[in-house]
Amino acid sequence: MLRAHTVSDVRAAEAALMARTEPGALMHRAAAGLAGFVRETAPPQVPVVFLVGTGDNGGDALYAAAELARERVVACAVVDQSQAHRGGMEAAYAAGCRFVGSTHGYPVVVDGVVGIGGRPGLRGPAEGWRAEIEADRPYVVAVDVPSGVDVDGARVPEAFLPADATVTFGTFKNALLVDPAAQWASRDGLARLVDIGLGPYLPRPSLEALEVTDTEMLMRVLRPTLAGRSGGPVHKYTRGVVGVAAGSSRYAGAAMLCVAGARAGAAGMVRFLGEDDLARRVVDRYPEVVAHTDPAEAGRVQAWVVGSGGGEAAGARLERALGDRVPVVVDADALAHLPETVEVPALLTPHAGELATMLGVDRDAVEADPLGHVRTAAQRWRTTVLLKGARTLVAHPDAPVRVNLTGTPWLATAGAGDVLAGLAGSFLAAGAHPLDAGSLAAFVHGAAATAASGGGPVTAGAVAEAIGPVVTAWRNGTLAASAVRDWRTA
Numbered sequence: 001m002l003r004a005h006t007v008s009d010v011r012a013a014e015a016a017l018m019a020r021t022e023p024g025a026l027m028h029r030a031a032a033g034l035a036g037f038v039r040e041t042a043p044p045q046v047p048v049v050f051l052v053g054t055g056d057n058g059g060d061a062l063y064a065a066a067e068l069a070r071e072r073v074v075a076c077a078v079v080d081q082s083q084a085h086r087g088g089m090e091a092a093y094a095a096g097c098r099f100v101g102s103t104h105g106y107p108v109v110v111d112g113v114v115g116i117g118g119r120p121g122l123r124g125p126a127e128g129w130r131a132e133i134e135a136d137r138p139y140v141v142a143v144d145v146p147s148g149v150d151v152d153g154a155r156v157p158e159a160f161l162p163a164d165a166t167v168t169f170g171t172f173k174n175a176l177l178v179d180p181a182a183q184w185a186s187r188d189g190l191a192r193l194v195d196i197g198l199g200p201y202l203p204r205p206s207l208e209a210l211e212v213t214d215t216e217m218l219m220r221v222l223r224p225t226l227a228g229r230s231g232g233p234v235h236k237y238t239r240g241v242v243g244v245a246a247g248s249s250r251y252a253g254a255a256m257l258c259v260a261g262a263r264a265g266a267a268g269m270v271r272f273l274g275e276d277d278l279a280r281r282v283v284d285r286y287p288e289v290v291a292h293t294d295p296a297e298a299g300r301v302q303a304w305v306v307g308s309g310g311g312e313a314a315g316a317r318l319e320r321a322l323g324d325r326v327p328v329v330v331d332a333d334a335l336a337h338l339p340e341t342v343e344v345p346a347l348l349t350p351h352a353g354e355l356a357t358m359l360g361v362d363r364d365a366v367e368a369d370p371l372g373h374v375r376t377a378a379q380r381w382r383t384t385v386l387l388k389g390a391r392t393l394v395a396h397p398d399a400p401v402r403v404n405l406t407g408t409p410w411l412a413t414a415g416a417g418d419v420l421a422g423l424a425g426s427f428l429a430a431g432a433h434p435l436d437a438g439s440l441a442a443f444v445h446g447a448a449a450t451a452a453s454g455g456g457p458v459t460a461g462a463v464a465e466a467i468g469p470v471v472t473a474w475r476n477g478t479l480a481a482s483a484v485r486d487w488r489t490a
């Protein structure tokens, strides 16, 4: 599991580690990692300018500049020489760094203006450097985090320094994993994490992200469905039945796509509940689905999925599903009918617009602060909330927020959310906790989209078809990290 920590937790861990190490040791480790990254990124003939702030972030930059000045032309643009890190300045002078006032003429800029100690926004010379960078478009490497972003909240103010890549120290920071800040921290992948020895001193993280190596969570869900619960027999009912009460005459496709997601997951059977004509069409398309038109005869399920393309019936369906006292995925139209308190284990799956309506705020506000709003909703309903987006978030009131790092921008296609809801319902029916069901579903859904897309357009139906092979590869340990996310935006 990849983890991110808050600034205060990083500082506490740093203090504990520093008490056991030589003075300056951590900064030297950080600077060495930074210099190594620049060396890998830009050949020796490329001159580099380091932007140096007044804190330890500037200190990291100065020591890295000193190291690289032995090999190439290196300049330092310093916010305030009298305030800059003393040892770092001496090292940079001694190594022959040039001191300049502008970034012009340097194809690589290393941003050490502020790190985790920065207040959001930029001031002083950094404002001018931002304008130069915007005009010249050099390659920008941020030190620890892009200067000026809200490190814990992952929000971006009007003025900050977007980076092409970030080299971070000790652990990830929220702003490196969660949008909107994360999309300005690295263009083609994650930030580079440099180990400075903080690990043993870090507490429970603020965020977690599943990786391809995290098969254990998947197996926790699959094991009882494959080996039987408490050593008992295995049949379709022990694997779990997922009920899908989705779609409407207006949105018939949502029923198909939700069922397509549900049948690709871990459950042993899918029941569909819907209008006569729709039920018939679902079975025509998916003969393995057991369809019902009368709720009274729908048979037992271990989890419901309600609301995807649900139209006017969504409210009544939700009420009925909640009455069954089994876990429920509440999607799309059903979200508008949530009761004050949800008494069963639930996974709410809004996109930003739906979450805005649930909380009575504007969509823009959710998009500017997805982490804050998903946490608010999880607290408000005391349940698990999955906020869909480029980096889907899954929040439970008492756990670190999970951020999903699989997927491709091609997944932003109509009906993809219906597939996700069905898939999450299938994991719930197999016995997963809503937090695990949501994060497993988001991971597999994104990886399936990446596989099905191959770098080009993809339909929601094709995503559903790719789920099975992705689960197999993940379970078998043959899923490559490079195959689950397409980071390219252009």
Ligand SMILES: NC(=O)C1=CN([C@@H]2O[C@H](COP(=O)(O)OP(=O)(O)OC[C@H]3O[C@@H](n4cnc5c(N)ncnc54)[C@H](OP(=O)(O)O)[C@@H]3O)[C@@H](O)[C@H]2O)[C@@H](O)CC1
Binding pocket: 010, 011, 014, 026, 027, 030, 053, 054, 055, 056, 057, 058, 060, 113, 114, 115, 116, 117, 118, 119, 120, 121, 122, 123, 124, 126, 143, 144, 145, 148, 169, 170, 196, 198
């Ligand atoms: N923790 C660790 O484990 C390790 C940490 N390490 C490194 O230390 C970094 C943290 O260093 P830090 O605490 O000195 O804070 P830092 O980010 O340099 O910023 C504070 C300075 O910036 C100024 N300033 C503030 N806001 C501003 C703004 N908007 N625009 C402009 N200026 C602004 C502020 O001035 P003030 O406003 O207080 O006058 C103050 O002087 C961390 O990110 C990592 O790189 C590594 O060496 C290894 C281990």
Ligand SMILES: Nc1ncnc2c1ncn2[C@@H]1O[C@H](COP(=O)(O)OP(=O)(O)O)[C@@H](O)[C@H]1O
Binding pocket: 351, 388, 389, 390, 391, 392, 407, 408, 409, 410, 411, 412, 413, 414, 415, 416, 417, 418, 419, 420, 445
């Ligand atoms: N920029 C993006 N990059 C990757 N995935 C995205 C992006 N935007 C949206 N998604 C994903 O696409 C899906 C869209 O779901 P949703 O908005 O509910 O669409 P629909 O209602 O049409 O099914 C979600 O799984 C979401 O996480």
